[in-house]
């Protein structure tokens with residue numbers, strides 16, 4: 375570290391926190407490689423949206439109105455959007471908090487929980503931001519056991535330390551695509567020490583069939599220390615606007631309110647999400663397209679004798695005999711951006727977002743010859 379900054383203990387600690395590595399943006403690949411056509415299957419974005427209704431609402435905000443002028447601050451707590459979300463979820467508005475992406479809520483809860491230090495239990499192969507949010511807020515990470523194919527909830531319970539304040543759990547998980555069954559979720563909600571906040575991150579929940587998905591929000595009445603997260607970045611196709619929400623007890627959310635930055639979500643995002651959250655038909659359409667894309671990918675993967683992990687989310691985790699960073703580089707040269715998963719402890723796995731049929735065809739055309747007859 376630069377000498378002027380070294381010697382500051384918190385900076386030295388911060389320098390050891392891993393950096394979040396985002397999916398490579400299309401413009402960057404275009405600039406570096408001079409390619410015309412690029413297919414990005416790297417960040418689990420939704421290729422089917424946003425809808426015309428959402429775009430029209432955003433355009434109306436840009437055109438300007440009495441309350442939503444871009445020169446005015448937005449509604450600080452996003453009351454009107456929270457009300458829409460509360461209606462959709464059948465909860466009081468006091469049980470909804472907004473974030474600049476659900477990532478911001480991951481950071482808010484970490485800031486609240488680790489004000490006086492402590493630890494978080496995070497299963498192996500979890501979304502990178504859980505560890506980063508914990509460490510940048512001064513918390514310590516305890517990694518519980520998990521494989522690429524199975525989440526070990528008993529090990530989460532066993533890994534809890536006296537100073538544990540948080541448990542993060544994605545349901546379904548990114549990047550493994552594993553979701554947990556209702557009984558297992560209830561077991562965790564009921565047996566985790568009462569003073570620990572259980573964060574159940576349901577960023578990909580809307581891709582599950584509603585009747586078959588064990589929604590952690592149904593357990594909010596059982597545990598005041600439960601925070602359920604959702605995002606508008608995935609099925610609602612608003613990743614560029616940065617907006618997500620959390621559901622929790624009024625007591626827990628009143629604490630988050632103390633660490634929430636004022637005006638953390640903007641006019642455009644609030645307005646777009648108000649329309650998106652009511653559009654059940656668009657969600658159903660994207661869910662169907664995603665199911666079709668997964669089925670087609672599974673067929674194609676079998677032809678190449680590739681192993682797939684997980685069943686959930688708008689992505690697949692593909693295991694190969696090759697080193698994922700090498701395959702990633704080769705695919706990049708061919709204009710296809712995927713995500714190598716070595717940073718998640720999966721050196722032979724690529725995560726591929728399920729895109730439109732023509733995008734998936736481009737992926738297979740590019741990767742097929744590289745696999746040399748098989749995964």
Ligand SMILES: Cc1ncc(COP(=O)(O)O)c(C=O)c1O
Pocket residue numbers: 417418474475476477478501544547548575577604605606607613616617618
């Ligand atoms: C499991 C999981 N949680 C949260 C997020 C963050 O979403 P947002 O765009 O709302 O910050 C992601 C993004 O990929 C994710 O995979």
